[in-house]
Amino acid sequence: MLVLDRVSKTYPNGVHALGGVSVEVDLGEIVAVIGGSGCGKSTLLRAVSGLDPASEGTVLLDGERITAPHEKIGIIFQEPRLLPWLKVAGNVGFGLGDRPRQERAVRVATALERVGLADKATMWPRELSGGQAQRVAIARALVPRPQLLLLDEPFSALDAFTRTDLQDHLLNLWADAKPTLILVTHDVDEAIVLADRVMVMCPRPGRIFDAIAVDLPRPRDRQSAAFDFVKRRVLAALDRSLSRAVQPADGEGKASAGAALWW
Amino acid sequence: MSLVTMTIAAEERGAVPAERAASRKWARLARPVLGLVLPVMLAVAWEFVVRMGWASGRLAPPPSVIFQEFVDLARSGDLQRNTLVTLGRVAAGFGCGVAVATIVGAAAGYSPLIRRLLDPSLQALRAIPSIAWVPLFVLWLGIFEASKITLIAVGVFFPVYLGVMGAIQSVDRKLVEVGRAFRLSDVQMVRRILLPAVLPAYVIALRSGLGLGWMFVAAAELLGASEGLGYLLLDGQELGKPAEIVAAIVAFAVVGKATDWLIALAAAPFLRWEDVVRQE
Incomplete structure (x- = not known):
């Protein structure tokens, strides 16, 4: 279980990016974090990962305080960030440096099989398409069998078709070992397709504005009325979170969420 | 897609x-x-x-004469001996220059403090034409090997220093973060992320350093040597033998290119991942 207790982050330049986020996430739960830009969602994820620890408050994973990257935590970034000097198999096995060669080979092969890239094992990252590269990054993060997987807008750089393809793929992979997933995204559909709970954040300083449970059976139909219903709720929450952040002098705080996301 | x-x-x-x-x-x-x-x-x-007799070819000998000169020099053993001497000087100067430049460049690239401390002085020294050091080196180190090797080392130092420092500074922070996310130790970080990331630029720096090394060995030998390819140049000038000069020049070119090629060849297996980019 992951427990965040009043997690705040103030950068050395004085920017108060995160203002006391408290949340509990169960093992195996999928949580999507959504919000306008600058609302601290990436900061929150980086604090949980230990890459950029919180300046105040605590992050506890199974009672253990996280202040640096931890072996139980895997991270997937917005870009694949594959090491260009390693072949695909080398990249997938990157986190298994301390394991015997035999075990490493087996686990890498299994993971590549699982993401559907078994035939690309001996290719260089340069030779992959964007979607393939991100799948390799997913395999790399999953191979050490993390208990908590953090995803920072992992599909935002991909085209729409590849994106939905990878969302489904991610769910399949998640079902293997059911780690906890925290997904930062700015795509409302993506959040609802994947998550058990959608947390809407608002900016200055970043905090949780609203949390919406998504009680839809998987796989979820993006066209269903139930899906649409949840989507309306999330969009409404987003809208409110943003109009509250906007100065009242604006007069018309009711901009549509879609446009507001770009502010 | x-x-x-x-x-x-x-x-x-x-x-x-x-x-x-x-x-x-x-x-x-x-x-x-x-x-x-x-x-x-x-x-x-x-x-x-x-x-055809349209030109005498006395000052600019035709290829056949140069080739004959080559054969004569090789037969007498002069070519091999002088080439080896020059090669030895380049190797020693290159080795020293690269060793110091790699250490100083890595330190300056890694630590902003060291960079602020050292880089301005080194940049100032770099602005001095290296040949200008020769009189001082001769005074300090004598007219024999030490001053020549030092001159070559100074020539090699700057491109390698700049290359290493720049390469380390420009290592992709996002890849370093991947290393952090996988909890690499400092040593592992250097071995698994920094070294491979820096290698392509390092090889280029070594090659340009080597090029300067060959330039400065010629200068050093022209300024006074009793053997070496530069000595052949001088000898050819003093005895009025242009074929010998051209033969020495050709020898310079061949050996210089060969050593450059050796570096490229040695590095190729580690840089194969880059080839893909070039082919595209």
Whole structure:
């Protein structure tokens, strides 16, 4: 279980990016974090990962305080960030440096099989398409069998078709070992397709504005009325979170969420 | 999208038409040959002009005379001896220069404090034409090997220092973060992320350093030496033997190119991942 207790982050330049986020996430739960830009969602994820620890408050994973990257935590970034000097198999096995060669080979092969890239094992990252590269990054993060997987807008750089393809793929992979997933995204559909709970954040300083449970059976139909219903709720929450952040002098705080996301 | 690219890739790997492969092979062989066309044509033309008696070729000997000079020098052992001496000087100067430049460059690239401390002074020294050091080096180190090797080392130092420092500074922070996310120790971080990331730029720095090393060995030997390819240049000038000068120049070119090629060859297995980019 992951427990965040009043997690705040103030950068050395004085920017108060995160203002006391408290949340509990169960093992195996999928949580999507959504919000306008600058609302601290990436900061929150980086604090949980230990890459950029919180300046105040605590992050506890199974009672253990996280202040640096931890072996139980895997991270997937917005870009694949594959090491260009390693072949695909080398990249997938990157986190298994301390394991015997035999075990490493087996686990890498299994993971590549699982993401559907078994035939690309001996290719260089340069030779992959964007979607393939991100799948390799997913395999790399999953191979050490993390208990908590953090995803920072992992599909935002991909085209729409590849994106939905990878969302489904991610769910399949998640079902293997059911780690906890925290997904930062700015795509409302993506959040609802994947998550058990959608947390809407608002900016200055970043905090949780609203949390919406998504009680839809998987796989979820993006066209269903139930899906649409949840989507309306999330969009409404987003809208409110943003109009509250906007100065009242604006007069018309009711901009549509879609446009507001770009502010 | 990914499906499409995957099928295309499969087709390309699966069955390249034999005809296309053959023509590609020819193209690969023909490309370096293309570069030879101009020099060979000029050489043949000059030979022809001298043979026809249109020019004496006394100051600019035709290829056949240069070749004969080469053979004579090789027979007497002068060519081998002088080449080895020069090669030894370059090797020593290059070795020293690279060693110091790598350490100082790495330190300056890694630590902003060291960079602020050292870099301005080094940049100021870099602005001095290296040949200007010669009188001082001769005073300090004598006229023999030490001053020559020091001059070469100074010439090699700057491009390698700049290359290493720049390469370390420009290592992709996002990849370093991947290393952090996988909890690499400092040593592992250097070995698994920094070294491979820096290597391409390092090889380029080594090659430009080597080029300068050859430049400065010629300068050092021209300024006073009793053996070495530079001595052959001087000897040819004093005795009025242009063929010897040209032969020494050609020897410089061949050995210089060969050493450069050796570095490239040694680095190639580690830089194969880069080739993909070049082919695209």
